[in-house]
Amino acid sequence: xxxxxxxxxxxxxxxxxxxxxxxxxxxxxxxxxxxxxxxxxxxxxxxxxxxxxxxxxxxxxxxxxxxxxxxxxxxxxxxxxxxxxxxxxxxxxxxxxxxxxxxxxxxxxxxxxxxxxxxxxxxxxxxxxxxxxxxxxxxxxxxxxxxxxxxxxxxxxxxxxxxxxxxxxxxxxxxxxxxxxxxxxxxxxxxxxxxxxxxxxxxxxxxxxxxxxxxxxxxxxxxxxxxxxxxxxxxxxxxxxxxxxxxxxxxxxxxxxxxxxxxxxxxxxxxxxxxxxxxxxxxxxxxxxxxxxxxxxxxxxxxxxxxxxxxxxxxxx
Amino acid sequence: xxxxxxxxxxxxxxxxxxxxxxxxxxxxxxxxxxxxxxxxxxxxxxxxxxxxxxxxxxxxxxxxxxxxxxxxxxxxxxxxxxxxxxxxxxxxxxxxxxxxxxxxxxxxxxxx
Numbered sequence: 096x097x098x099x100x101x102x103x104x105x106x107x108x109x110x111x112x113x114x115x116x117x118x119x120x121x122x123x124x125x126x127x128x129x130x131x132x133x134x135x136x137x138x139x140x141x142x143x144x145x146x147x148x149x150x151x152x153x154x155x156x157x158x159x160x161x162x163x164x165x166x167x168x169x170x171x172x173x174x175x176x177x178x179x180x181x182x183x184x185x186x187x188x189x190x191x192x193x194x195x196x197x198x199x200x201x202x203x204x205x206x207x208x209x210x211x212x213x214x215x216x217x218x219x220x221x222x223x224x225x226x227x228x229x230x231x232x233x234x235x236x237x238x239x240x241x242x243x244x245x246x247x248x249x250x251x252x253x254x255x256x257x258x259x260x261x262x263x264x265x266x267x268x269x270x271x272x273x274x275x276x277x278x279x280x281x282x283x284x285x286x287x288x289x290x291x292x293x294x295x296x297x298x299x300x301x302x303x304x305x306x307x308x309x310x311x312x313x314x315x316x317x318x319x320x321x322x323x324x325x326x327x328x329x330x331x332x333x334x335x336x337x338x339x340x341x342x343x344x345x346x347x348x349x350x351x352x353x354x355x356x357x358x359x360x361x362x363x364x365x366x367x368x369x370x371x372x373x374x375x376x377x378x379x380x381x382x383x384x385x386x387x388x389x390x391x392x393x394x395x396x397x398x399x400x401x402x403x404x405x406x407x408x409x410x411x412x
Numbered sequence: 413x414x415x416x417x418x419x420x421x422x423x424x425x426x427x428x429x430x431x432x433x434x435x436x437x438x439x440x441x442x443x444x445x446x447x448x449x450x451x452x453x454x455x456x457x458x459x460x461x462x463x464x465x466x467x468x469x470x471x472x473x474x475x476x477x478x479x480x481x482x483x484x485x486x487x488x489x490x491x492x493x494x495x496x497x498x499x500x501x502x503x504x505x506x507x508x509x510x511x512x513x514x515x516x517x518x519x520x521x522x523x524x
Contacts, residue, residue, distance in 0.1 A: 283426070378517075
Protein backbone atom coordinates (compact mmCIF):
# COMPACT_ATOMS: atom_id res chain seq x y z
CA UNK A 96 0.00 0.00 0.00
CA UNK A 97 1.13 3.53 -0.68
CA UNK A 98 2.26 5.85 2.05
CA UNK A 99 0.15 9.03 2.17
CA UNK A 100 1.93 12.28 2.92
CA UNK A 101 -0.91 14.11 4.63
CA UNK A 102 1.16 17.23 5.27
CA UNK A 103 1.98 17.52 1.58
CA UNK A 104 -1.68 17.02 0.67
CA UNK A 105 -2.56 20.07 2.75
CA UNK A 106 0.58 21.96 1.70
CA UNK A 107 1.91 22.11 5.25
CA UNK A 108 5.13 21.37 7.06
CA UNK A 109 5.19 18.88 9.92
CA UNK A 110 5.38 21.60 12.55
CA UNK A 111 2.16 23.29 11.37
CA UNK A 112 -0.10 24.37 14.23
CA UNK A 113 -3.63 22.98 14.58
CA UNK A 114 -4.88 26.40 13.48
CA UNK A 115 -2.78 26.21 10.32
CA UNK A 116 -4.08 22.70 9.64
CA UNK A 117 -7.62 23.95 9.91
CA UNK A 118 -7.01 26.99 7.72
CA UNK A 119 -5.29 24.92 5.02
CA UNK A 120 -8.13 22.42 5.08
CA UNK A 121 -10.85 25.06 4.82
CA UNK A 122 -9.11 26.69 1.87
CA UNK A 123 -8.57 23.43 -0.03
CA UNK A 124 -12.04 22.08 0.82
CA UNK A 125 -13.55 25.17 -0.80
CA UNK A 126 -11.23 24.87 -3.76
CA UNK A 127 -11.96 21.22 -4.48
CA UNK A 128 -15.53 20.86 -3.23
CA UNK A 129 -17.21 18.80 -5.95
CA UNK A 130 -20.32 20.98 -5.93
CA UNK A 131 -18.29 24.11 -6.53
CA UNK A 132 -15.08 23.11 -8.25
CA UNK A 133 -14.58 22.24 -11.87
CA UNK A 134 -10.90 21.48 -11.30
CA UNK A 135 -10.07 18.26 -13.10
CA UNK A 136 -10.22 15.42 -10.59
CA UNK A 137 -11.85 17.67 -7.96
CA UNK A 138 -13.68 14.76 -6.37
CA UNK A 139 -10.51 12.76 -5.73
CA UNK A 140 -8.61 15.81 -4.54
CA UNK A 141 -11.48 16.62 -2.17
CA UNK A 142 -11.36 13.10 -0.74
CA UNK A 143 -7.58 13.30 -0.29
CA UNK A 144 -7.87 16.64 1.47
CA UNK A 145 -10.58 15.27 3.76
CA UNK A 146 -8.58 12.15 4.49
CA UNK A 147 -5.53 14.24 5.40
CA UNK A 148 -7.62 16.54 7.58
CA UNK A 149 -9.35 13.62 9.27
CA UNK A 150 -5.94 12.56 10.57
CA UNK A 151 -4.18 15.88 11.14
CA UNK A 152 -7.08 17.67 12.86
CA UNK A 153 -7.14 15.07 15.60
CA UNK A 154 -4.12 15.45 17.93
CA UNK A 155 -4.19 11.75 18.79
CA UNK A 156 -4.29 10.53 15.22
CA UNK A 157 -1.78 13.15 14.21
CA UNK A 158 0.80 12.14 16.79
CA UNK A 159 0.30 8.48 15.88
CA UNK A 160 0.83 9.41 12.24
CA UNK A 161 3.88 11.54 13.09
CA UNK A 162 5.35 8.56 14.93
CA UNK A 163 5.62 6.70 11.62
CA UNK A 164 8.58 8.99 11.03
CA UNK A 165 9.34 11.77 8.61
CA UNK A 166 11.46 9.69 6.23
CA UNK A 167 8.37 8.38 4.42
CA UNK A 168 7.49 9.91 1.09
CA UNK A 169 4.06 10.03 -0.50
CA UNK A 170 3.54 7.09 -2.86
CA UNK A 171 6.23 4.90 -1.25
CA UNK A 172 5.28 1.32 -0.58
CA UNK A 173 4.26 1.22 3.05
CA UNK A 174 3.75 -1.48 5.68
CA UNK A 175 2.77 -0.31 9.13
CA UNK A 176 5.52 -1.17 11.63
CA UNK A 177 4.44 -3.77 14.18
CA UNK A 178 2.87 -2.31 17.29
CA UNK A 179 2.97 1.13 15.69
CA UNK A 180 -0.08 2.11 17.68
CA UNK A 181 1.07 0.74 21.02
CA UNK A 182 1.41 3.08 23.92
CA UNK A 183 -1.32 5.48 22.97
CA UNK A 184 -4.38 6.26 24.94
CA UNK A 185 -7.45 6.79 22.90
CA UNK A 186 -10.73 8.36 23.62
CA UNK A 187 -13.69 6.08 23.31
CA UNK A 188 -13.87 6.10 19.54
CA UNK A 189 -16.25 7.90 17.28
CA UNK A 190 -13.46 10.09 15.90
CA UNK A 191 -13.99 9.18 12.33
CA UNK A 192 -17.08 11.19 11.79
CA UNK A 193 -16.37 11.89 8.16
CA UNK A 194 -17.69 9.59 5.49
CA UNK A 195 -14.58 7.46 5.08
CA UNK A 196 -15.92 5.33 2.25
CA UNK A 197 -13.58 6.92 -0.28
CA UNK A 198 -10.46 7.02 1.85
CA UNK A 199 -7.28 5.14 0.97
CA UNK A 200 -6.15 1.70 2.11
CA UNK A 201 -3.43 3.53 4.00
CA UNK A 202 -6.06 5.37 6.04
CA UNK A 203 -8.19 2.26 6.46
CA UNK A 204 -5.26 0.25 7.79
CA UNK A 205 -4.07 2.84 10.28
CA UNK A 206 -7.24 4.58 11.34
CA UNK A 207 -10.18 2.61 9.97
CA UNK A 208 -12.38 0.02 11.54
CA UNK A 209 -10.46 -2.77 13.22
CA UNK A 210 -7.79 -0.40 14.50
CA UNK A 211 -7.71 1.49 17.76
CA UNK A 212 -9.24 4.48 16.07
CA UNK A 213 -12.36 2.70 14.93
CA UNK A 214 -15.35 4.80 15.66
CA UNK A 215 -19.04 4.26 15.71
CA UNK A 216 -19.28 3.99 11.99
CA UNK A 217 -23.02 4.45 11.82
CA UNK A 218 -22.64 7.65 13.81
CA UNK A 219 -24.38 9.75 11.21
CA UNK A 220 -27.78 8.18 11.57
CA UNK A 221 -29.57 9.86 8.74
CA UNK A 222 -33.17 9.11 7.95
CA UNK A 223 -35.08 6.10 9.10
CA UNK A 224 -32.98 3.87 11.30
CA UNK A 225 -33.38 0.69 9.31
CA UNK A 226 -33.40 1.98 5.77
CA UNK A 227 -30.19 1.52 3.82
CA UNK A 228 -28.23 4.57 2.71
CA UNK A 229 -28.88 6.20 -0.63
CA UNK A 230 -26.04 5.99 -3.10
CA UNK A 231 -25.06 8.50 -5.74
CA UNK A 232 -23.16 7.99 -8.97
CA UNK A 233 -22.44 10.09 -12.00
CA UNK A 234 -22.90 8.34 -15.32
CA UNK A 235 -21.69 9.43 -18.74
CA UNK A 236 -24.12 8.76 -21.57
CA UNK A 237 -24.15 9.52 -25.27
CA UNK A 238 -26.20 12.46 -26.43
CA UNK A 239 -27.96 10.16 -28.90
CA UNK A 240 -29.17 8.02 -25.99
CA UNK A 241 -30.87 11.03 -24.43
CA UNK A 242 -32.42 11.95 -27.77
CA UNK A 243 -33.82 8.53 -28.63
CA UNK A 244 -33.97 6.89 -25.21
CA UNK A 245 -31.92 3.72 -24.71
CA UNK A 246 -31.11 0.82 -22.46
CA UNK A 247 -27.52 0.84 -21.32
CA UNK A 248 -25.29 -1.20 -19.05
CA UNK A 249 -23.49 0.89 -16.50
CA UNK A 250 -20.65 -0.28 -14.32
CA UNK A 251 -20.47 1.07 -10.81
CA UNK A 252 -18.40 0.45 -7.74
CA UNK A 253 -20.58 0.07 -4.71
CA UNK A 254 -19.07 0.75 -1.31
CA UNK A 255 -20.02 -1.86 1.25
CA UNK A 256 -18.80 -3.09 4.59
CA UNK A 257 -16.97 -6.39 4.77
CA UNK A 258 -17.46 -8.72 7.78
CA UNK A 259 -14.69 -6.82 9.61
CA UNK A 260 -16.46 -3.53 9.14
CA UNK A 261 -13.99 -2.26 6.56
CA UNK A 262 -15.22 -0.42 3.50
CA UNK A 263 -14.69 -2.34 0.28
CA UNK A 264 -15.74 -1.39 -3.22
CA UNK A 265 -17.69 -4.04 -5.07
CA UNK A 266 -18.06 -3.65 -8.83
CA UNK A 267 -21.52 -4.24 -10.22
CA UNK A 268 -23.24 -3.80 -13.53
CA UNK A 269 -26.75 -2.47 -13.89
CA UNK A 270 -28.88 -2.40 -16.96
CA UNK A 271 -30.72 0.90 -16.91
CA UNK A 272 -33.29 2.48 -19.13
CA UNK A 273 -32.19 5.96 -20.17
CA UNK A 274 -35.42 7.92 -20.59
CA UNK A 275 -35.85 9.93 -23.75
CA UNK A 276 -35.22 13.63 -23.17
CA UNK A 277 -33.09 13.35 -20.05
CA UNK A 278 -30.65 16.27 -19.76
CA UNK A 279 -27.25 16.77 -18.19
CA UNK A 280 -27.39 17.38 -14.45
CA UNK A 281 -30.70 15.58 -14.04
CA UNK A 282 -30.92 12.65 -11.67
CA UNK A 283 -32.58 9.30 -12.19
CA UNK A 284 -33.75 7.58 -9.04
CA UNK A 285 -33.53 3.81 -9.02
CA UNK A 286 -35.57 2.67 -6.06
CA UNK A 287 -34.01 0.02 -3.84
CA UNK A 288 -30.62 0.02 -5.61
CA UNK A 289 -28.74 1.79 -2.81
CA UNK A 290 -27.17 0.17 0.24
CA UNK A 291 -29.05 -2.75 1.80
CA UNK A 292 -30.93 -1.85 4.97
CA UNK A 293 -29.19 -2.94 8.15
CA UNK A 294 -31.04 -5.74 9.87
CA UNK A 295 -33.09 -6.55 6.80
CA UNK A 296 -34.60 -3.10 6.40
CA UNK A 297 -35.47 -1.72 2.97
CA UNK A 298 -32.56 -0.83 0.74
CA UNK A 299 -31.75 2.78 -0.02
CA UNK A 300 -32.09 4.28 -3.47
CA UNK A 301 -29.48 4.85 -6.12
CA UNK A 302 -29.38 8.27 -7.77
CA UNK A 303 -27.68 8.48 -11.14
CA UNK A 304 -26.59 11.93 -12.20
CA UNK A 305 -26.60 12.26 -15.95
CA UNK A 306 -23.67 13.78 -17.80
CA UNK A 307 -23.05 13.69 -21.54
CA UNK A 308 -19.92 12.40 -23.17
CA UNK A 309 -18.42 15.15 -25.31
CA UNK A 310 -19.89 14.90 -28.80
CA UNK A 311 -17.73 15.55 -31.87
CA UNK A 312 -20.47 17.51 -33.63
CA UNK A 313 -22.96 18.80 -31.09
CA UNK A 314 -22.78 20.95 -27.99
CA UNK A 315 -25.64 20.94 -25.49
CA UNK A 316 -27.10 23.84 -23.58
CA UNK A 317 -30.04 22.63 -21.51
CA UNK A 318 -32.24 21.04 -24.16
CA UNK A 319 -30.82 23.12 -26.99
CA UNK A 320 -28.20 21.75 -29.35
CA UNK A 321 -25.50 23.84 -31.04
CA UNK A 322 -23.64 22.77 -34.15
CA UNK A 323 -21.37 24.38 -36.69
CA UNK A 324 -22.13 23.94 -40.38
CA UNK A 325 -19.46 24.61 -43.01
CA UNK A 326 -20.82 26.34 -46.14
CA UNK A 327 -19.22 27.57 -49.36
CA UNK A 328 -18.91 31.29 -50.08
CA UNK A 329 -21.48 30.97 -52.91
CA UNK A 330 -23.97 29.12 -50.69
CA UNK A 331 -23.61 31.91 -48.16
CA UNK A 332 -23.84 34.70 -50.72
CA UNK A 333 -26.55 33.32 -52.99
CA UNK A 334 -28.45 31.19 -50.50
CA UNK A 335 -29.42 27.57 -51.07
CA UNK A 336 -30.60 24.35 -49.57
CA UNK A 337 -28.08 22.20 -47.74
CA UNK A 338 -28.30 19.22 -45.43
CA UNK A 339 -27.59 19.82 -41.75
CA UNK A 340 -26.93 16.97 -39.31
CA UNK A 341 -29.27 16.80 -36.30
CA UNK A 342 -29.57 14.20 -33.56
CA UNK A 343 -32.61 12.83 -35.40
CA UNK A 344 -30.75 12.59 -38.73
CA UNK A 345 -29.95 15.07 -41.51
CA UNK A 346 -32.54 17.72 -42.31
CA UNK A 347 -32.86 20.21 -45.17
CA UNK A 348 -31.83 23.69 -44.19
CA UNK A 349 -32.38 26.86 -46.23
CA UNK A 350 -29.35 29.13 -46.12
CA UNK A 351 -30.62 32.70 -46.56
CA UNK A 352 -28.86 34.68 -49.27
CA UNK A 353 -26.29 37.13 -47.93
CA UNK A 354 -25.32 35.03 -44.89
CA UNK A 355 -22.03 35.58 -43.10
CA UNK A 356 -19.92 33.29 -40.92
CA UNK A 357 -21.39 33.08 -37.44
CA UNK A 358 -25.00 33.44 -38.60
CA UNK A 359 -27.19 31.35 -36.33
CA UNK A 360 -30.11 29.45 -37.85
CA UNK A 361 -32.70 27.83 -35.65
CA UNK A 362 -34.14 24.39 -36.30
CA UNK A 363 -37.18 24.50 -34.08
CA UNK A 364 -37.84 21.47 -31.92
CA UNK A 365 -34.74 19.60 -33.16
CA UNK A 366 -33.04 19.68 -29.76
CA UNK A 367 -33.55 17.21 -26.92
CA UNK A 368 -37.18 16.08 -26.63
CA UNK A 369 -39.32 17.10 -23.66
CA UNK A 370 -42.59 18.80 -22.82
CA UNK A 371 -40.97 21.87 -24.36
CA UNK A 372 -38.51 20.32 -26.81
CA UNK A 373 -35.21 22.08 -27.30
CA UNK A 374 -34.12 23.71 -30.54
CA UNK A 375 -31.02 23.19 -32.60
CA UNK A 376 -28.93 26.19 -33.51
CA UNK A 377 -26.81 25.81 -36.61
CA UNK A 378 -23.95 28.27 -36.79
CA UNK A 379 -22.72 28.88 -40.33
CA UNK A 380 -19.02 28.81 -41.00
CA UNK A 381 -17.91 29.93 -44.44
CA UNK A 382 -15.04 27.84 -45.77
CA UNK A 383 -13.12 29.19 -48.73
CA UNK A 384 -11.89 26.71 -51.35
CA UNK A 385 -8.09 26.60 -51.72
CA UNK A 386 -6.47 28.54 -54.57
CA UNK A 387 -4.19 25.68 -55.49
CA UNK A 388 -4.42 25.57 -59.28
CA UNK A 389 -3.75 28.14 -61.96
CA UNK A 390 -7.48 28.32 -62.79
CA UNK A 391 -8.66 28.79 -59.21
CA UNK A 392 -5.97 31.35 -58.48
CA UNK A 393 -7.03 33.33 -61.53
CA UNK A 394 -10.62 33.10 -60.39
CA UNK A 395 -9.76 34.61 -56.99
CA UNK A 396 -7.78 37.37 -58.75
CA UNK A 397 -10.80 38.08 -60.90
CA UNK A 398 -12.96 38.27 -57.75
CA UNK A 399 -10.55 40.75 -56.24
CA UNK A 400 -10.92 42.95 -59.32
CA UNK A 401 -14.70 42.53 -59.62
CA UNK A 402 -15.59 43.20 -55.98
CA UNK A 403 -14.74 46.52 -54.52
CA UNK A 404 -14.94 44.97 -51.08
CA UNK A 405 -13.00 45.72 -47.92
CA UNK A 406 -14.26 43.82 -44.87
CA UNK A 407 -11.96 45.94 -42.68
CA UNK A 408 -13.67 49.22 -43.53
CA UNK A 409 -14.28 51.15 -40.36
CA UNK A 410 -11.76 49.19 -38.30
CA UNK A 411 -9.24 51.97 -38.41
CA UNK A 412 -6.57 49.56 -39.63
CA UNK B 413 -28.67 -6.99 -4.72
CA UNK B 414 -26.86 -9.60 -6.82
CA UNK B 415 -24.11 -8.43 -9.14
CA UNK B 416 -25.15 -9.04 -12.71
CA UNK B 417 -28.83 -9.07 -13.23
CA UNK B 418 -30.15 -8.79 -16.76
CA UNK B 419 -33.29 -7.00 -15.55
CA UNK B 420 -33.63 -3.54 -17.00
CA UNK B 421 -34.15 -0.96 -14.29
CA UNK B 422 -36.44 1.94 -14.97
CA UNK B 423 -35.98 4.96 -12.81
CA UNK B 424 -37.74 8.17 -12.04
CA UNK B 425 -36.26 11.31 -13.56
CA UNK B 426 -36.08 14.19 -11.13
CA UNK B 427 -37.22 17.05 -13.37
CA UNK B 428 -39.14 20.28 -13.05
CA UNK B 429 -42.38 18.65 -14.09
CA UNK B 430 -42.70 16.00 -11.39
CA UNK B 431 -43.42 17.25 -7.88
CA UNK B 432 -43.10 15.89 -4.37
CA UNK B 433 -44.66 16.84 -1.05
CA UNK B 434 -42.81 17.92 2.08
CA UNK B 435 -42.83 14.45 3.62
CA UNK B 436 -41.52 12.77 0.52
CA UNK B 437 -38.80 15.38 0.13
CA UNK B 438 -37.75 14.84 3.78
CA UNK B 439 -37.56 11.11 3.27
CA UNK B 440 -35.75 11.29 -0.06
CA UNK B 441 -33.21 13.85 1.17
CA UNK B 442 -32.84 12.19 4.61
CA UNK B 443 -33.29 15.53 6.36
CA UNK B 444 -35.69 16.84 8.98
CA UNK B 445 -38.82 18.81 8.09
CA UNK B 446 -37.41 21.64 10.22
CA UNK B 447 -34.41 21.99 7.91
CA UNK B 448 -36.70 22.12 4.88
CA UNK B 449 -38.89 24.75 6.56
CA UNK B 450 -35.74 26.77 7.25
CA UNK B 451 -34.71 26.38 3.62
CA UNK B 452 -38.11 27.65 2.47
CA UNK B 453 -37.74 30.60 4.87
CA UNK B 454 -34.34 31.33 3.37
CA UNK B 455 -35.79 31.25 -0.13
CA UNK B 456 -33.70 28.21 -1.04
CA UNK B 457 -36.81 26.24 -1.92
CA UNK B 458 -39.94 27.66 -3.44
CA UNK B 459 -42.90 25.38 -2.85
CA UNK B 460 -46.07 25.69 -4.92
CA UNK B 461 -49.52 24.52 -4.08
CA UNK B 462 -50.70 26.28 -0.93
CA UNK B 463 -49.99 28.20 2.24
CA UNK B 464 -49.92 25.24 4.58
CA UNK B 465 -46.78 23.06 4.50
CA UNK B 466 -49.08 20.06 4.17
CA UNK B 467 -50.18 21.37 0.76
CA UNK B 468 -46.73 22.26 -0.51
CA UNK B 469 -45.46 20.73 -3.72
CA UNK B 470 -41.78 20.97 -4.66
CA UNK B 471 -40.36 20.28 -8.11
CA UNK B 472 -38.37 17.05 -7.96
CA UNK B 473 -35.24 19.05 -8.77
CA UNK B 474 -35.54 20.55 -5.25
CA UNK B 475 -34.00 17.32 -4.01
CA UNK B 476 -30.69 18.08 -5.70
CA UNK B 477 -30.72 21.56 -4.15
CA UNK B 478 -31.22 20.04 -0.70
CA UNK B 479 -28.31 17.65 -1.27
CA UNK B 480 -25.98 20.45 -2.24
CA UNK B 481 -27.01 22.54 0.79
CA UNK B 482 -26.48 19.59 3.13
CA UNK B 483 -23.04 18.90 1.62
CA UNK B 484 -22.00 22.55 1.79
CA UNK B 485 -23.12 22.73 5.42
CA UNK B 486 -21.32 19.53 6.33
CA UNK B 487 -18.12 20.02 4.33
CA UNK B 488 -17.58 23.77 4.45
CA UNK B 489 -19.50 24.73 7.61
CA UNK B 490 -21.55 27.37 5.79
CA UNK B 491 -24.87 28.46 7.25
CA UNK B 492 -28.13 28.44 5.28
CA UNK B 493 -27.74 32.00 4.03
CA UNK B 494 -24.22 31.19 2.84
CA UNK B 495 -25.45 27.99 1.21
CA UNK B 496 -28.21 29.95 -0.55
CA UNK B 497 -25.65 32.39 -1.90
CA UNK B 498 -23.30 29.57 -2.96
CA UNK B 499 -26.16 27.73 -4.68
CA UNK B 500 -27.15 30.81 -6.69
CA UNK B 501 -23.53 31.37 -7.70
CA UNK B 502 -23.01 27.71 -8.59
CA UNK B 503 -26.07 27.79 -10.84
CA UNK B 504 -24.92 31.00 -12.48
CA UNK B 505 -21.45 29.53 -12.92
CA UNK B 506 -22.86 26.40 -14.55
CA UNK B 507 -24.95 28.48 -16.94
CA UNK B 508 -21.91 30.56 -17.85
CA UNK B 509 -19.76 27.46 -18.33
CA UNK B 510 -22.36 26.04 -20.72
CA UNK B 511 -22.44 29.34 -22.61
CA UNK B 512 -18.65 29.35 -22.86
CA UNK B 513 -18.67 25.79 -24.17
CA UNK B 514 -21.34 26.63 -26.74
CA UNK B 515 -19.47 29.75 -27.85
CA UNK B 516 -16.15 27.93 -28.02
CA UNK B 517 -17.88 25.35 -30.17
CA UNK B 518 -18.99 28.10 -32.57
CA UNK B 519 -15.44 29.42 -32.84
CA UNK B 520 -13.95 26.01 -33.45
CA UNK B 521 -13.60 24.72 -37.01
CA UNK B 522 -15.81 21.75 -37.76
CA UNK B 523 -13.98 18.46 -37.06
CA UNK B 524 -14.75 17.01 -40.49
